Amino acid sequence: MEEICDFDLRITAYTPATIPMDRLARYMLEFAALMGSSERVHFGKLRKGSTHVIAHVDRDDVQRVSERLALAHRADAPSDMLRSIRNINALLREDGARGTLKRGTAQIFKFPGVDEQIPKRIGPIREAGVLDGEIVRVGGKDRTIHIQLVGPDGQDYKLVTTSRDVAKSMANHLFCPVRVTGTGTWSRNEEAVWELESFSVQGFEPIEERSLIEAVAALQAVEGSDWKRMEDPLSAWQKLRSN
Numbered sequence: 621m622e623e624i625c626d627f628d629l630r631i632t633a634y635t636p637a638t639i640p641m642d643r644l645a646r647y648m649l650e651f652a653a654l655m656g657s658s659e660r661v662h663f664g665k666l667r668k669g670s671t672h673v674i675a676h677v678d679r680d681d682v683q684r685v686s687e688r689l690a691l692a693h694r695a696d697a698p699s700d701m702l703r704s705i706r707n708i709n710a711l712l713r714e715d716g717a718r719g720t721l722k723r724g725t726a727q728i729f730k731f732p733g734v735d736e737q738i739p740k741r742i743g744p745i746r747e748a749g750v751l752d753g754e755i756v757r758v759g760g761k762d763r764t765i766h767i768q769l770v771g772p773d774g775q776d777y778k779l780v781t782t783s784r785d786v787a788k789s790m791a792n793h794l795f796c797p798v799r800v801t802g803t804g805t806w807s808r809n810e811e812a813v814w815e816l817e818s819f820s821v822q823g824f825e826p827i828e829e830r831s832l833i834e835a836v837a838a839l840q841a842v843e844g845s846d847w848k849r850m851e852d853p854l855s856a857w858q859k860l861r862s863n
Contacts, residue, residue, distance in 0.1 A: 625682040625723065626664060627655065627689075629673040629708075632733075633717030636666040647711060648673060654704040654721075656688045689721070692729040705729075709736055743807030744817055751777055751800045751819065752827065758791040767821065769800065781821040790824060797827040 629651050631639070648663065651673055655661045660681035664674035677685050691697040692705060712719050712733025719731035753775070757768035765787040769777040779800065781787055790798070804819040 625677045625679070625685075627675045627677065627685075627728075628667070628722045629675070630720045630722070631671040631673070631712065631715070631717055632719065633712070633715035634671045636668060636671055639671050643711075643715075644671070644673075647671075647708065650704045650707045650711070651675060654689075654692075654701060654708065655685055656698075656701070661685065686723070689728050692721075705731070709733055713738075738810050739808070739812040741808060741810055744805045745807070746803060746805045749802065749804045749806075749819070751779075751802075751804075751816075752797070753777060753800070754797050755790055755794050758787055758794065760787075769798075777816060777819060779819045779821050783821075786821060786823065790821075793824075793826055798824045799827055800824040 629647070631647060633639075634643075644666075652661060652675075655675060655677070660678040662676045662678075664676045666672065667674060688698070688701065691701065697705075708719060709731050712731055713736060716734050718733040718735060720727055721729040721731070751769060751771070753769040753771040755767060756770050758765065760766045763782055764780050765782070765784065767779040767781065767787070767790055769779055771777060779802070781790075781802075800819075800821055801824065802820050802822040805817045806814050807817055808814050
């Protein structure tokens with residue numbers, strides 16, 4: 621049984637003799653993040669020709685790493701993995717290069733790099749919207765009062781209001797979950813992700829907090845729900861929240 625397994629990230633822009641060390645370090649950092657098992661993935665060597673970064677994976681982790689990399693083509697791959705793919709592609713675009721990830725002769729993933737079609741930036745677009753999150757700050761000395769809202773996945777939203785009554789009411793719900801209504805200004809960046817530039821608050825309402833057990837119980841109470849048949853619904857819920 622093999623003790624290690626090699627994965628090969630090929631970068632067409634350089635040779636091992638010409639790639640700057642800091643550039644190589646950036647590629648290696650993203651390559652390690654893409655693989656996922658940092659303690660079991662080790663730098664092997666640079667192979668001649670184009671720059672080939674070889675990573676060794678310990679025998680006990682080969683299956684886990686392989687299963688993770690098999691998700692690279694999927695839109696629902698782990699968010700940290702998608703981020704590493706985007707970052708490697710960005711490096712390749714900057715270098716006018718392309719990349720491939722292989723295990724032996726089998727290609728696992730192709731990085732288009734310089735060939736990637738980048739979505740055009742769209743916006744700003746102003747429209748009514750709703751935001752959910754926890755109020756963590758309310759303050760301001762002038763007529764415009766600033767509110768900081770943290771979304772359920774850690775998004776940091778900067779909101780404003782000119783209504784002191786609304787601001788006072790929101791301050792009374794500091795560190796509580798709320799649903800905020802208003803008008804936002806949005807732009808879609810080059811990664812096709814919509815970003816909130818500003819949001820003017822018109823109103824809000826508190827969101828009832830439920831414990832995990834209460835939330836799962838409510839799902840199980842729905843007629844025909846698959847949650848009733850799960851052996852461990854709490855673990856299933858936590859897995860959904862972590863994806």
